[in-house]
Amino acid sequence: MKISKELVKGSTVMMILTLLERKPMYGYEMIKEIESNSNGVFTFKEGTLYPILHTLEAEGWVEAYWCEQEGARKRKYYRITDQGKGHLEAKKKEWTTFRSALDFVLGEGRI
Amino acid sequence: MISDRNRAAIEDYLDTVCSQIKNKEIHDDIRCELNNHIDEILEDYLAEGIEESEAIKQSLLHMGDPVHLGKQFWIAHKPKTEWTLLGLVTAFIGMGLLIMYSIGMNQANHDAMSLFLSKVLTTWIGIIALAAVFFFDYRKLKTWSPTLFLGTLVIMLLVLLMGPRVNGIPHLDLGFIRIDFIHLSPFCLIVFLAGILLVDVEKKSEASGQNKLLAKALLLLLVPSLFYLITPSLYSFLLYAVGFFVLFFTSKASRRQIVILLSTIFVLIVGLFLTMKPYQISRLAAFLDPYQDPQGSGYQLVQSIESIRSAGWLGHGFGAELKVLPGIQSDFVFTYLVYSQGWLIGGALASAVLFFMIRMIRVSQWVRDPYGRMMINGIASLFILCFLYSILMTVGLLPPANVAMPFVSHGGSLFLIHMISVGLILSIYRRKDLHPTRLNNESTTS
Numbered sequence: 001m002k003i004s005k006e007l008v009k010g011s012t013v014m015m016i017l018t019l020l021e022r023k024p025m026y027g028y029e030m031i032k033e034i035e036s037n038s039n040g041v042f043t044f045k046e047g048t049l050y051p052i053l054h055t056l057e058a059e060g061w062v063e064a065y066w067c068e069q070e071g072a073r074k075r076k077y078y079r080i081t082d083q084g085k086g087h088l089e090a091k092k093k094e095w096t097t098f099r100s101a102l103d104f105v106l107g108e109g110r111i
Numbered sequence: 112m113i114s115d116r117n118r119a120a121i122e123d124y125l126d127t128v129c130s131q132i133k134n135k136e137i138h139d140d141i142r143c144e145l146n147n148h149i150d151e152i153l154e155d156y157l158a159e160g161i162e163e164s165e166a167i168k169q170s171l172l173h174m175g176d177p178v179h180l181g182k183q184f185w186i187a188h189k190p191k192t193e194w195t196l197l198g199l200v201t202a203f204i205g206m207g208l209l210i211m212y213s214i215g216m217n218q219a220n221h222d223a224m225s226l227f228l229s230k231v232l233t234t235w236i237g238i239i240a241l242a243a244v245f246f247f248d249y250r251k252l253k254t255w256s257p258t259l260f261l262g263t264l265v266i267m268l269l270v271l272l273m274g275p276r277v278n279g280i281p282h283l284d285l286g287f288i289r290i291d292f293i294h295l296s297p298f299c300l301i302v303f304l305a306g307i308l309l310v311d312v313e314k315k316s317e318a319s320g321q322n323k324l325l326a327k328a329l330l331l332l333l334v335p336s337l338f339y340l341i342t343p344s345l346y347s348f349l350l351y352a353v354g355f356f357v358l359f360f361t362s363k364a365s366r367r368q369i370v371i372l373l374s375t376i377f378v379l380i381v382g383l384f385l386t387m388k389p390y391q392i393s394r395l396a397a398f399l400d401p402y403q404d405p406q407g408s409g410y411q412l413v414q415s416i417e418s419i420r421s422a423g424w425l426g427h428g429f430g431a432e433l434k435v436l437p438g439i440q441s442d443f444v445f446t447y448l449v450y451s452q453g454w455l456i457g458g459a460l461a462s463a464v465l466f467f468m469i470r471m472i473r474v475s476q477w478v479r480d481p482y483g484r485m486m487i488n489g490i491a492s493l494f495i496l497c498f499l500y501s502i503l504m505t506v507g508l509l510p511p512a513n514v515a516m517p518f519v520s521h522g523g524s525l526f527l528i529h530m531i532s533v534g535l536i537l538s539i540y541r542r543k544d545l546h547p548t549r550l551n552n553e554s555t556t557s
Contacts, residue, residue, distance in 0.1 A: 065550070
């Protein structure tokens, strides 16, 4: 099913921060993870991930660094900051409230 | 290996993305990052056995429209303006203009409005200077820092040796204007010092470098201090010592170095007390108990405290006369403000000052460039000290000194230096998101 753009837009930040909370990642890794975790529901243009990451960096929620390991190509990794963790926590709470309220209105919360 | 023709298709794509991003400094960073991603997709396609040129076409399709992408990047990296600091500075200047007008209202001579008009003129010059610094890339100062620092010291020395004295303080005589250069030099020195200390810290790796760094730091502390102590300009010395310490502390110096430096500053202060001139000692004594000699050495303080006390919540009104206290347009501008406008407005200004201080500290935390952050820390510490001193002095909590409240007090060259300093902070904030990412070889947990 195709998901409307607005819905995806609101939740990408949450998804990215959740991924980075597990471990530092580079862009391609994130795309793969999101695709496999969402059963292919979230298939946005991959390039758009990067401006979002750069914005998160400017907000201070993630940190970026280039990592050069032997035998592997030079990659730009992102890791979540403490500030980012706090923001994610707040976002998650907001999402749970929103979801349960919506479920209730739609009737799925009633027994 | 990918053929040159197909490589060119990727380069074209990256060129289109970058053409949308006006700041060229981050182009390389973004190119490299996107190129990586494209290479990764490409490898997957090639592994599936898809023909090369088709694989590249598919990969680029995956990435999305390059123009749209570039625009998104530009939004993320657009220069930003710190409106809060700018707004507060505007409020301070506005307050200063009002006060100058108020003081001028009851000067019954021919140049009744001269205070106000000269404040208007310096405001305009200050705005131009601030704007110029705002658009100037502060990082260009870095390589010039040692030269500029030395240049400032040379001017200080020349002023000390042959500058004409005004109120006992040697001034820089430019022919058409006399500038109290010693008084404004801490701001220059601290700004240039940020560049010097940063280069040292970046270079320090071997243990012998540590001692060299310490020796150099001591020299950088002692030479200007000596100049201030023979001027004598104790307040400038205080500014420089505090600014120096904040800079050195935030440059990630080792604990041993900080201890040595702090004890040096302490020794300097003790030396200062021992070499104090009689009038300075009586000033200090007057500060400890101004009511002991309310007509003599305690006069200023007693008058200031009494004026503030008499103001009440609403003050004596706009244009109120305060004849008994000299220096109400400069050192005791806060006293006059409270005297004429009352405790409410005085409290409002004090709150704005507090907000300004907190905001500068926040801004420095948002800046990731170590050089920029150091510079803001240095400038912020000087501003905080100037503001605190100019307020606390008027209520008798600090000994009277030749202090101007930044942006509010009357005075041309000092105001200009303060405007340039704020311009630097805004220039640093403006470019905070424009830095290429650093290389970091620490292993990732995966």
